[in-house]
Amino acid sequence: MHWAKKWHPECFTCTHCRKPFGNSEFYLEDSFPYCEKDWNDLFTTKCVSCGYPIAAGDRWVEALNQNYHSNCFRCTVCHNNLEGQSFFAKGGRPYCKAHAR
Numbered sequence: 001m002h003w004a005k006k007w008h009p010e011c012f013t014c015t016h017c018r019k020p021f022g023n024s025e026f027y028l029e030d031s032f033p034y035c036e037k038d039w040n041d042l043f044t045t046k047c048v049s050c051g052y053p054i055a056a057g058d059r060w061v062e063a064l065n066q067n068y069h070s071n072c073f074r075c076t077v078c079h080n081n082l083e084g085q086s087f088f089a090k091g092g093r094p095y096c097k098a099h100a101r
């Protein structure tokens, strides 16, 4: 197999945390291998509200230089969804019109 040319099995470890993969899955990024957890942490876009990755098919909103799932982009006070609404930013968090003051 291709990897045997580059790595001994015991040296075939995650580029980031250095744990061996064993039988678990890994991901390649720039031809470096990463475990699933680190790959998610390092290379996926995450929603700042819920902390989960934003998948390719997910609807999301970019606001305040951060990324949110559409469902997670809510007023900090009343949690009304703000997607497509006018909102106000205070301290890097979104607020609806009523709670902006």
Ligand SMILES: [Zn+2]
Residues within 6 Å of the ligand: 014, 015, 016, 017, 018, 019, 034, 035, 036, 037, 038
């Ligand atoms: Zn890792």
Ligand SMILES: [Zn+2]
Residues within 6 Å of the ligand: 047, 048, 049, 050, 051, 052, 068, 069, 072
């Ligand atoms: Zn989210």
Ligand SMILES: [Zn+2]
Residues within 6 Å of the ligand: 075, 076, 077, 078, 079, 080, 095, 096, 097, 098, 099
């Ligand atoms: Zn509100």
